[in-house]
Amino acid sequence: MRIESPYLLFLGDAADQLAAKTADGVARWRPDRCVGQLRLPGCHADVGQPDLTLEQGRRAGARTLIVGVANRGGEISDLWMETLLTALDLGYDIASGLHDRLSRIPRLAERAGALGRGLFDVRYPEVELEVGHGEPRSGRRLLTVGTDCSCGKMFTALAIERELSARGRKATFRATGQTGILIAGSGIAVDAVISDFIAGATESLTPANDDDHWDLVEGQGSLFHPSYAGVSLGLLHGSMADALVLCHEPTRRHMRGLPHAPLPTLTECIALNEQCGQLTNPACRVIGLSLNTSALDGPGAGRALRAAEDETGLPAVDACRDGGAARLADALEAGARPPTVGHRPCPS
Amino acid sequence: MRIESPYLLFLGDAADQLAAKTADGVARWRPDRCVGQLRLPGCHADVGQPDLTLEQGRRAGARTLIVGVANRGGEISDLWMETLLTALDLGYDIASGLHDRLSRIPRLAERAGALGRGLFDVRYPEVELEVGHGEPRSGRRLLTVGTDCSCGKMFTALAIERELSARGRKATFRATGQTGILIAGSGIAVDAVISDFIAGATESLTPANDDDHWDLVEGQGSLFHPSYAGVSLGLLHGSMADALVLCHEPTRRHMRGLPHAPLPTLTECIALNEQCGQLTNPACRVIGLSLNTSALDGPGAGRALRAAEDETGLPAVDACRDGGAARLADALEAGARPPTVGHRPCPS
Numbered sequence: 001m002r003i004e005s006p007y008l009l010f011l012g013d014a015a016d017q018l019a020a021k022t023a024d025g026v027a028r029w030r031p032d033r034c035v036g037q038l039r040l041p042g043c044h045a046d047v048g049q050p051d052l053t054l055e056q057g058r059r060a061g062a063r064t065l066i067v068g069v070a071n072r073g074g075e076i077s078d079l080w081m082e083t084l085l086t087a088l089d090l091g092y093d094i095a096s097g098l099h100d101r102l103s104r105i106p107r108l109a110e111r112a113g114a115l116g117r118g119l120f121d122v123r124y125p126e127v128e129l130e131v132g133h134g135e136p137r138s139g140r141r142l143l144t145v146g147t148d149c150s151c152g153k154m155f156t157a158l159a160i161e162r163e164l165s166a167r168g169r170k171a172t173f174r175a176t177g178q179t180g181i182l183i184a185g186s187g188i189a190v191d192a193v194i195s196d197f198i199a200g201a202t203e204s205l206t207p208a209n210d211d212d213h214w215d216l217v218e219g220q221g222s223l224f225h226p227s228y229a230g231v232s233l234g235l236l237h238g239s240m241a242d243a244l245v246l247c248h249e250p251t252r253r254h255m256r257g258l259p260h261a262p263l264p265t266l267t268e269c270i271a272l273n274e275q276c277g278q279l280t281n282p283a284c285r286v287i288g289l290s291l292n293t294s295a296l297d298g299p300g301a302g303r304a305l306r307a308a309e310d311e312t313g314l315p316a317v318d319a320c321r322d323g324g325a326a327r328l329a330d331a332l333e334a335g336a337r338p339p340t341v342g343h344r345p346c347p348s
Numbered sequence: 349m350r351i352e353s354p355y356l357l358f359l360g361d362a363a364d365q366l367a368a369k370t371a372d373g374v375a376r377w378r379p380d381r382c383v384g385q386l387r388l389p390g391c392h393a394d395v396g397q398p399d400l401t402l403e404q405g406r407r408a409g410a411r412t413l414i415v416g417v418a419n420r421g422g423e424i425s426d427l428w429m430e431t432l433l434t435a436l437d438l439g440y441d442i443a444s445g446l447h448d449r450l451s452r453i454p455r456l457a458e459r460a461g462a463l464g465r466g467l468f469d470v471r472y473p474e475v476e477l478e479v480g481h482g483e484p485r486s487g488r489r490l491l492t493v494g495t496d497c498s499c500g501k502m503f504t505a506l507a508i509e510r511e512l513s514a515r516g517r518k519a520t521f522r523a524t525g526q527t528g529i530l531i532a533g534s535g536i537a538v539d540a541v542i543s544d545f546i547a548g549a550t551e552s553l554t555p556a557n558d559d560d561h562w563d564l565v566e567g568q569g570s571l572f573h574p575s576y577a578g579v580s581l582g583l584l585h586g587s588m589a590d591a592l593v594l595c596h597e598p599t600r601r602h603m604r605g606l607p608h609a610p611l612p613t614l615t616e617c618i619a620l621n622e623q624c625g626q627l628t629n630p631a632c633r634v635i636g637l638s639l640n641t642s643a644l645d646g647p648g649a650g651r652a653l654r655a656a657e658d659e660t661g662l663p664a665v666d667a668c669r670d671g672g673a674a675r676l677a678d679a680l681e682a683g684a685r686p687p688t689v690g691h692r693p694c695p696s
Contacts, residue, residue, distance in 0.1 A: 134574025134609055195543040198578040226482025226585050226628050230546040233571075234578030261482055272623070280574050 001127070003095045003120050003185040004064050005033035008057035009049060012069040012080050013042045020045035022097055023068025025179045029158050033185075035060035037068075040079065045069070054083065058090050064120075066182055067096035074099030085111055093118035097178025097189075122181040125188050125201065132199030132238050134280045139209030142332065143241035144219040144290070145273045147263050149228065149256045151249040152292035152319065153219040154180050159290075159325035160245070160332070161216040167329065170213040174205050176235065180218045191220055191231045198234025206239055214332075217241065223272050224264040225255055233276060240281040243332055244273055245288050245319075250304040251295045266311050287331045289316040290324065349475070351443045351468050351533040352412050353381035356405035357397060358435075360417040360428050361390045368393035370445055371416025373527045377506050381533075383408035385416075388427065393417070402431065406438050412468075414530055415444035422447030433459055441466035445526025470529040473536050473549065480547030480586050482628045487557030490680065491589035492567040492638070493621045495611050497576065497604045499597040500640040500667065501567040502528050507638075507673035508593070508680070509564040515677065518561040522553050524583065528566045539568055539579050546582025554587055562680070565589065571620050572612040573603055581624060588629040591680055592621055593636050593667075598652040599643045614659050635679045637664040638672065 009027060014020040027034055027047040036052035039045070047068070052060065065087045071077060076084075076098060084094060084102075088111045095118075096102050102119040103109050112119045142160065144153040157173055157180075164171035173180070175187030193201045206215045217239045221228030246269055255261035264272075270286045277284030289308050293301035301318060308316035315331050317324030357375060362368040375382055375395040384400035387393070395416070400408060413435045419425060424432075424446060432442055432450075436459045443466075444450050450467040451457050460467045490508065492501035505521055505528075512519035521528070523535025541549045554563045565587045569576030594617055603609040612620075618634045625632030637656050641649035649666060656664035663679050665672030 132575045134606060191542075191544040193543055194539075195541055195546050195579045195582065196539040196576065198543050199575055223581075223624075224627060227480040227547055228544065229585055229624075229627070230578040230580075230582030231543045232578075233581045234543065237574050237577055258482060275620070276571075276577075279572060279577070 001120060001122070001186055003182070004093060005030075005185060006035045006060070006062045007033055007064050007066045008035055008052060008054070008062040008092070009037045009047060009066050009068045010080070010083065011037055011039045011043050011045050011047065012067070012077065013040045014045035014069045017045045019071065020047060020069050022070060022179045022182060023047045023066065025154075026066060026068060026183050029183045035062045038065075038083070040083070054087055054090050054092070058092070063093060065092040065094045067094065067098060068182070070098060076100040076102065076105060081107065084108060088112050088115055088117045091117070093120065095120035095122060095182060097122045097182055099123065122187070123178050123189050123192055125193050127188065127204065129193060129197040129204065130200045131196055132203050134199070134237060134240070136240070136281075137208040138211055139213045139215065140211075141206055141215040141217060141239050141241045142243040142245065143217040143236065143239045144245050144247050145232065145236065145269070146219060146222045146247040147224065147266070147269050148222050148249065148252055149225055151252065152247045152290055156245055156247050156290040156319040157216040157218045158183070159319040160328050163325040163329040164214060164216075170210060172213070172215055174215050174217045176202070176205070176218045176220055190235055191228065195230065198231060199238035202235050202238025215239070219247070222269070223276065224269060226258060226261055236273065236277050237280045241277055241284050242281060243335065244277060244284065244286045245290050245328060246270055246273070246286050247290045247292070248308070249292045249295075250308070266308060270312060286314060287335050288314050288328045290319040290328065291316060293318045293321065349468060349470070349534055351530070352441060353378075353533060354383045354408070354410045355381055355412050355414045356383055356400060356402070356410040356440070357385045357395060357414050357416045358428070358431065359385055359387045359391050359393050359395065360415070360425065361388045362393035362417045365393045367419065368395060368417050370418060370527045370530060371395045371414065373502075374414060374416060374531050377531045383410045386413075386431070388431070402435055402438050402440070406440070411441060413440040413442045415442065415446060416530070418446060424448040424450065424453060429455065432456060436460050436463055436465045439465070441468065443468035443470060443530060445470045445530055447471065470535070471526050471537050471540055473541050475536065475552065477541060477545040477552065478548045479544055480551050480582075482547070482585060482588070484588070484629075485556040486559055487561045487563065488559070489554055489563040489565055489587050489589045490591040490593065491565040491584065491587045492593050492595050493580065493584065493617070494567060494570045494595040495572065495614070495617050496570050496597065496600055497573055499600070500595045500638055504593055504595050504638040504667040505564040505566045506531070507667040508676050511673040511677040512562060512564075518558060520561070520563055522563050522565045524550070524553070524566045524568055538583055539576065543578065546579060547586035550583050550586025563587070567595070570617070571624065572617060574606060574609055584621065584625050585628045589625055589632050590629060591683065592625060592632065592634045593638050593676055594618055594621070594634050595638045595640070596656070597640045597643070598656070614656060618660060634662060635683050636662050636676045638667040638676065639664060641666045641669065
């Protein structure tokens with residue numbers, strides 16, 4: 001699966017900015033791949049791109065219409081259908097991360113088939129997967145892990161990729177969730193693969209590479225989340241990460257969606273991730289922390305970051321504020337020993 | 349999914365006894381549910397049941413034909429088709445744990461549909477799953493965990509269930525793999541569910557129950573297996589096990605299928621399983637070990653069991669030899685504190 005850019009971002013009738021979170025992520029992290037946004041009457045979101053019609057988007061070079069809006073239940077709204085059908089007529093492929101599949105809506109599937117257009121349902125992996133093997137491979141990898149779900153793992157991986165690229169390093173963001181895939185143009189939604197293949201899917205997503213190339217792998221969930229920890233562990237083993245960045249939302253009072261489940265401490269979370277990560281890469285270690293401090297004011301954020309550094313002895317930043325990603329990239333480069341020839345030694 | 353017994357076990361043209369491993373497991377653990385075996389010319393397996401024709405099986409009361417044979421690739425052989433079609437004509441449902449699905453073979457699907465017979469492809473979960481929530485629920489649970497795949501987790505759970513039932517205790521084997529499901533008549537193949545639902549599938553498989561009821565949950569894989577650990581962790585969290593039994597094959601030199609991957613020590617394996625299990629059940633602990641000593645002679649087995657006891661301080665048995673399951677049941681009952689009223693306290 002390779003989603004062709006440039007993109008026109010479809011915001012539909014998004015009720016508010018949050019409903020256009022996906023479009024917002026793409027516009028924020030890949031503005032160079034976007035030509036504009038398309039909003040229907042009643043849309044209350046704006047991702048800062050020029051408003052274009054489908055025809056204007058095509059004239060500006062757009063090749064894919066990204067469904068960048070989500071409504072309750074992840075359904076594809078009847079209100080959007082006319083736009084989607086016309087987009088196919090005009091030459092667009094369409095990509096969506098919604099639960100509902102574009103390819104299972106007969107009108108869309110027939111029109112796309114007749115015209116030879118692509119419909120990309122990025123939530124559903126299309127590749128034939130194999131089970132993981134855990135054998136060392138060349139190239140270096142960083143995985144973002146978390147105390148919980150939804151605490152900044154995708155943003156942190158993207159921010160470090162941007163920083164490394166700005167420094168002229170070889171770096172590739174590897175997407176493991178719907179929004180990440182739409183940002184990257186490719187990837188595998190690991191929480192949607194058959195459970196036997198979690199590690200194998202992650203291995204195929206992060207293949208052997210140049211010795212000085214970094215994959216920045218988007219983490220999912222948490223080893224401490226009672227609902228999703230299996231996904232997190234398969235990702236950790238399959239990515240064979242050399243480096244981990246622990247992501248945390250310091251105002252969170254309990255695990256997301258589970259009022260009875262407390263958050264782990266940073267120390268516990270570092271220890272268990274390193275221990276499990278070392279099964280497939282004995283060098284695996286946490287090199288820093290990324291706190292999502294968006295719910296805190298400046299002094300509050302500063303206190304949270306200092307407390308995290310005091311507890312762990314590691315650099316703690318907000319990767320999306322004031323040079324935070326630069327400090328993580330510094331830690332990564334400081335800790336990056338020269339690679340041994342080709343592959344790392346096998347664990348024994 | 350509920351597979352109706354009695355069963356007629358179909359051994360097809362099994363090349364050897366190993367090819368009829370599934371039928372062997374059903375005959376061994378549920379002889380009371382079997383009326384006989386059906387073998388085609390060229391079959392070299394025998395699971396010790398009377399040889400019956402399809403007609404004789406029906407007269408003996410059989411309701412389901414169990415495809416108890418596997419060939420390379422998990423395909424449904426053309427050689428079997430005549431038997432399967434006739435079975436449907438005679439009133440049988442058919443159940444299979446093969447990779448190939450009965451329900452996707454047009455001739456079988458049409459015949460079954462026309463006659464109102466059931467085709468059970470137990471490898472593929474049929475239930476609508478939900479994500480796990482990790483909330484305490486009544487009843488008690490034992491999960492078998494392992495240093496590796498294929499080291500006796502199903503056999504051990506079944507042996508403890510048989511022992512507890514013989515003592516008049518309330519006990520139910522909960523199947524999580526194909527052969528286990530055919531033995532139990534129900535279950536969920538957790539390695540075949542979408543990865544977001546591993547823990548949730550396990551929760552639904554082991555629902556709230558009487559305070560003095562034990563679920564004996566079939567484990568899968570190992571937290572230390574680079575290919576499958578995500579499945580193992582989801583099972584551990586979803587089963588909310590009060591008790592674990594660690595299964596081990598003492599002659600194994602490396603992780604199954606991975607010559608480069610060493611086995612963990614028993615001590616490491618106990619520590620990590622208890623730590624992770626305590627996320628959803630703070631009382632979770634390993635109460636004993638079950639070694640598959642079938643590759644050792646008597647003195648060798650004795651030495652292996654003593655070494656395991658010396659290392660761990662826990663009872664170590666071969667659950668399938670000389671009262672081994674009884675010692676595990678003793679350990680379970682000795683450690684089973686009287687339940688608190690209804691639910692255990694929430695972790696905090």
